[in-house]
Amino acid sequence: MEARNGRSAHGTGRTARGARHAVTESRVTLRVNDTEHRVELEHSATLLEVLREALGLTDSQKGCDDGRCGACTVLLDGRRVNSCLLLAVAQEGREIVTVEGLVAAAHAEDDRHPLRPAAEERDVLRCAYCAPEQHRPAAEAPTAGDSAQPSVVTEIDLPTDAPVRLTADEVRDRLSGHLCRCGAYPNRADTGLDVVV
Amino acid sequence: MKPVSYVNPRTLKEAAAAHGGRPEARYLGGGTNLVDLMKLGVERPDVLVDITRLSLDAIEEQADGSLRVGATARNSDLATHPAVKERYPMLAQALLSGASGQLRNMATTAGNLLQRTRCGYFQDLSRPCNKRVPGSGCGAIEGVNREHAVLGHSSHCVATHPSDLAVALAALDALVELVGPGGVRTVPLTEFYLLPQDRPDLETVMRPGELVTAVLLLAPPAGSVSRYRKARDRAGYTFALASVAAVVRLERGAVRHVTVAFGGLAHRPWRARRTEAALLGTSPTPETIERAVEAELADAVPLRHNAYKVELARGLAHEVLSTLTTRPGTP
Ligand SMILES: Cc1cc2nc3c(=O)[nH]c(=O)nc-3n(C[C@H](O)[C@H](O)[C@H](O)COP(=O)(O)OP(=O)(O)OC[C@H]3O[C@@H](n4cnc5c(N)ncnc54)[C@H](O)[C@@H]3O)c2cc1C
Ligand code: SF4
Numbered sequence A: 001m002e003a004r005n006g007r008s009a010h011g012t013g014r015t016a017r018g019a020r021h022a023v024t025e026s027r028v029t030l031r032v033n034d035t036e037h038r039v040e041l042e043h044s045a046t047l048l049e050v051l052r053e054a055l056g057l058t059d060s061q062k063g064c065d066d067g068r069c070g071a072c073t074v075l076l077d078g079r080r081v082n083s084c085l086l087l088a089v090a091q092e093g094r095e096i097v098t099v100e101g102l103v104a105a106a107h108a109e110d111d112r113h114p115l116r117p118a119a120e121e122r123d124v125l126r127c128a129y130c131a132p133e134q135h136r137p138a139a140e141a142p143t144a145g146d147s148a149q150p151s152v153v154t155e156i157d158l159p160t161d162a163p164v165r166l167t168a169d170e171v172r173d174r175l176s177g178h179l180c181r182c183g184a185y186p187n188r189a190d191t192g193l194d195v196v197v
Numbered sequence B: 001m002k003p004v005s006y007v008n009p010r011t012l013k014e015a016a017a018a019h020g021g022r023p024e025a026r027y028l029g030g031g032t033n034l035v036d037l038m039k040l041g042v043e044r045p046d047v048l049v050d051i052t053r054l055s056l057d058a059i060e061e062q063a064d065g066s067l068r069v070g071a072t073a074r075n076s077d078l079a080t081h082p083a084v085k086e087r088y089p090m091l092a093q094a095l096l097s098g099a100s101g102q103l104r105n106m107a108t109t110a111g112n113l114l115q116r117t118r119c120g121y122f123q124d125l126s127r128p129c130n131k132r133v134p135g136s137g138c139g140a141i142e143g144v145n146r147e148h149a150v151l152g153h154s155s156h157c158v159a160t161h162p163s164d165l166a167v168a169l170a171a172l173d174a175l176v177e178l179v180g181p182g183g184v185r186t187v188p189l190t191e192f193y194l195l196p197q198d199r200p201d202l203e204t205v206m207r208p209g210e211l212v213t214a215v216l217l218l219a220p221p222a223g224s225v226s227r228y229r230k231a232r233d234r235a236g237y238t239f240a241l242a243s244v245a246a247v248v249r250l251e252r253g254a255v256r257h258v259t260v261a262f263g264g265l266a267h268r269p270w271r272a273r274r275t276e277a278a279l280l281g282t283s284p285t286p287e288t289i290e291r292a293v294e295a296e297l298a299d300a301v302p303l304r305h306n307a308y309k310v311e312l313a314r315g316l317a318h319e320v321l322s323t324l325t326t327r328p329g330t331p
């Protein structure tokens, strides 16, 4: 798939020569949701901008654009990151999964994540702007990526290989990388607990 | 954002050549601070040298019992490394108290140490700031300075260093390994950062083009215990107003080893040498701990909006040192 973020590219810019010739745009291959995309981009373009503007994947939201709100969260090589602070040019060869990718994977398996009914039951959402991303840490907690990480509320003297117990405080701390302007936090944390405990 | 070249070297030599020690060149780690500052126009590099593919991300136990942490090891990997959880739990506490899960997955060890101050005037191009534009003045000294320094500041700059990791490393007597045109050298973390004096634009002892390649942690003193405690405006996802890192080893109730470092109070992690000296060899009581903490904080010079920091730091240090000196399990 070919895409571009608005301006034309001149050269690769990924060699030491690039510095001398002041190449500021490149053509790179990004692997997003199991699909390779050839993208022409400015080096200053963030991954979030390329996902939204060049690839049309708009479930990753631009909230704060400076790392504070979590609305732009994607998985990079299986771990959650803020795509607004990543330069797209530096992500060649890495595996990127957006909310669209997670949803497609769930549909392919004819699977409704248990968080969905739990969230509906508790009537969690207000405007739902933060919803796709807010679901993720709770959904991930028991299984994926950084699940083995304790948060700061976890007793640190825990034996090294003991699993982290997902207490209410633990779930809340995991959600803390996601701001919700409607303040739907209490129900959100309870929903997480519904499915993990 | 200003257009920028991007270089993706595979060896240290290529990285050094691409950087060339030029003031407009920047190494790119996780980018969580640099990209943010580029958006704000505070950083305007003409070339970014990506160092995340240099294979500098290993965390390795050495034969002598020390731990070598590669410069690009991610904060989340460091916090959960078995050797860190077992031998430097305070380091894990410091890392996990910072930022968010997403940011810790991106942030690198060296990038964390070299992140710039969160001073709002530094980040706002319309304000004077000696750190950003030497000689332009300091917006914070007479401005809103609730989050600024109470120790070691100057009439040129009252900024604080924002890293939690650096505070823990200061108390652990860590070493920073640097590679540059002059070869390899190691600098104790406690000597790595500069006080602002009349050149707040100079923040570390790094020379032009030097790259941090690793942080070295010595084996902790046998039988020592450690703790990191951080106070902030809300329980999660925000920077320290004040913090304390400490390592203590007791022998029959008496302090045989003690290091204490404050965060959030100064332009660099602040080693409380006077507190340490006052405690060493004593069998601490609440009163002696109080006097020891006071020995360091008596020098504090608060600004208009941050006198609360001294009281906050006092309370944190008291709690941390009391906990560590009454902890069961130490002979
Ligand atoms: C919302 C938010 C909340 C945060 N909260 C906290 C917090 O509570 N506690 C905390 O400690 N931090 C916090 N942070 C800061 C975060 O920890 C730092 O941004 C991060 O650690 C920087 O690491 P990086 O690898 O992304 O650095 P980069 O942004 O890549 O680099 C930072 C600087 O270091 C230089 N650099 C990087 N690596 C090297 C190297 N090897 N050699 C020489 N120079 C190098 C770069 O050129 C740049 O100048 C927060 C950040 C955000 C956005
Ligand atoms: S405190 Fe330092 S960083 Fe902040 S405005 Fe003053 S000179 Fe700049």
Ligand code: FES
Pocket (backbone or CB within 6 Å): A061, A062, A063, A064, A065, A066, A067, A068, A069, A070, A071, A072, A073, A082, A083, A084, A085
């Ligand atoms: S848009 Fe990335 S964290 Fe807010």
Ligand code: FES
Pocket (backbone or CB within 6 Å): A125, A126, A127, A128, A129, A130, A131, A179, A180, A181, A182, A183, A184
């Ligand atoms: S429900 Fe509106 S932002 Fe979270």
